[in-house]
Amino acid sequence: MTAATHRTAEEIGRTEQGPRPLPPLGEQRAAADLSHVDTVLGNGLRVLAVRKANVPLIEFRLWIPFAGEDRMHPARAEVLAETLFTGTVRRDRVGIDTELALIGGDISSGVDPERLIISGNALSSGLPTLLDVVADSLTGASYADAEVAREKERLIERISIARTQPRTIAREALQKHRYGNHPATFETPEATDVAEVTAEEVRALHTASVLPRGSALVIVGDVDPQQVVADIEKALSGWVSDASAVRLPALPELTGGPVLLVPRPGAVQSQIRLSAQALPRTDPGYAALQLANLAFGGYFSSRLVENLREDKGYTYSAHSGFEFTDQTATVNIDADTASPATAAALLETRYELGRLALVPPTKDEVESVRQYAIGSLVTSTSSQAGLARQLTALVSNGLGLEWLAEHPTRLAQVTGEDVEKAALGYFGPKRFTGVIVGDADLLAEKLTAVGDVTVGDPAV
Template identity: 65%
Template sequence: MSLSTHRTAEEIGRTALGPRQLPPLGVQRPAAELSTVDTVLPNGLRVIAVRRSSVPVVELRVRVPFAATKSVSEDPLHAARAEVLANTLLTGTQRRSRVQMDTDIALVGGDLDAAVDPERLSIGGNALASGLDTLLDVLADALTGAVYAEDEVARERERLAERIAMARSQPSVIAREALQRHRYGDHPFAKEMPEADEVAQVTAEEVRALHRGAVLPRGSVLVLVGDVDPDTAVAKVAAALAGWVGEGSAAELPALPPLAGGDLLLVHRPGAVQSQIRLSAQSIPRTDARYPALQLANMIFGGFFSSRLVENIREDKGYTYSARSYPEFTATGATLLIDADTASEVTAAALLETRYELGRLALVPPSEAEVDTARRYAIGSLLTATSSQGGLASFLLSLAGVGLGSDWLRAHPERLAAVTVEQVAQAALEFFAPSAYTGIVVGDAERLAPQLRALGGVTLP
């Protein structure tokens, strides 16, 4: 019996006549027409209901704008109160105990969770389609009757303090907080996580007051996607949430100051053997006519595994295991971000190559092949991300947060298909010039300072 010899991937990909030809890519097809109702209820709540009957389940997403209306220095405890509220919203109401809430949701095969960030309070869950009434009843109970019991608030304060302490030891968290402070200073968006001692100061009565004043239907959005008739689903939402009322509108995030390019800031992390590079620049919202071209330019730069940035500092030079670029949207604008984590000894070199790739994209137009690959990936990723009920619900909620609906989703593959190489080149020139970016480098300043000083464009501590 003969043993087969091992062949490398390169050998497998070749024949006696040369490299094997890749099969042609298939034609990307737009998502099927969605049966949708998009309306605003009398209490001001926007409801988007979509039929997608692939499985007998319904996905629910709620977005309540929940921003601080004052700066961080004027209201330093908002983030702490908001975190405690999100973690105790579903721990009991006037009608149900915590156990009863969990039991009622479990009996219809579902779950319900809440989370908060500087921009929004998010509630998400699902249930069997036959259990939609129960899911909505539990949601309405929490929105209108959450009691925030003293013992529940005390328990969550302790848990939050532990989680915050653990999170603050993570390099990615340290880098994100440093970037937010560098980009936005005292703006409410800059504070994504409270301090543990701030959480310890929050009282149950403060949380109840925040709920009364900020958990409001007007300006909020509820999305339902699943094996439901959209008109029937909207009627059920209207009936279940008729008692959710309040004065005024939910608090949208104040407009962010425009982001200008400039020197990076070196943030000292004593003893660190790795560094975090975080760059950012001003961008444009999805509603801008230039956005499809910018999306493809970003894909080519660092938006997927075959991008220029990944090929350079990961595949070619081995400076990082992961590098990426991506957009970040808020209700009033957008930014571009670039992330890379590197060993300390190659931090300056990785930053140099990142700047080089920014300049190369801005000054050397992408090829037709690069644009075509990015286009196919972008369209395919969009269709994949929205192919499930949960993925579609989450995507529609993110669109609703910036005032868009399912029409934008349906038309976007066609917009991407129509983008020309020249339009991508123009977007690259406009949004990827190195001078447009600022940001931070987190690492051991004693090790990094000499090389970064020589490289320039970095403010040292």
């Protein structure tokens, strides 16, 4: 018997006439076909309820602006997020967990310098119980001394571990390099600050900052949008305040500049993090910029990945993508490389930035990233959880389901000239600044020879 011959992926992807063409995207149902209600309740809370009844479940996302400029705010906010659902006057931690388990539900909260996010899910029949637990916690979370002490210990341990991780070190260095002492930079509190937080301070922060006015709630699932809005208004009738949730102060605009080498003695790998000002989703030019970014480094077949990973072997993964903060946006580039390849990787990254601006994506490149952008958007919103995540990101900018429904059309209408203009305007190497975290003894001489790199103080 003759042994079977296996074709390689490259052989499968090609024919005698050339590369095998990708099949076109099929016709997609518009998100606007989903019935929904988008309204503001009497307490100032925006509610976006969407019927997506493919499974008998619901997804719940409550977005609360949660900025603060006090030095201790990040620590108090983290402790609050960890203890919000550990008990109320009516329920203790076990009671909350038991009621959620009976409806197949789960709930959690997380915080960053911009917002407090409460995420939950449950069987659609259990929505009244989920709303009651959430309302009870929003209006009567007790933050018992014992619960606060327990969660502080866990949080301190996690922070101590996180601060040893290269990616955390790189992120903090990038934030401080970009924005100095702006409140947005305090993403991970100091463990010593967490240790000082008291239950009384957490309760005071809840009263002052967990507010409905200016916040937004997204609920997606097997619901009647009209009825669920009425149910939410009734359940949250006790959550009221004349004050508004605190939004993050405007970020300073990035203007480019030298890359900062942050010494990390003994590191065998380096973290390259570059950043430039971009366009928010509300800008008419965003769709073209999105396609330009994909062509540069936004997906696996991008120019940056082809150069740094496939051709040079400098990194396992290189990527560029958008970061949205309040009403602003940046485009960020990240790559982790072995120390000997770091200077060359920075040089090639700058080369690809310049090449994108001067040698714009071809017609085939534009069509490839267009299909990817539309297809990935459809895929990411195909589940209830995915749609809820997308809508939660949009409501922070005052957008909603209509923007999501119309975005595939905007992407389809982008021309090659639009992408070329976006690439030239936003991807020039001089527009970027950033940091490289690595062993300065090995990197400083080569990086300074590459140019536009300064050496900073040793990382703590």
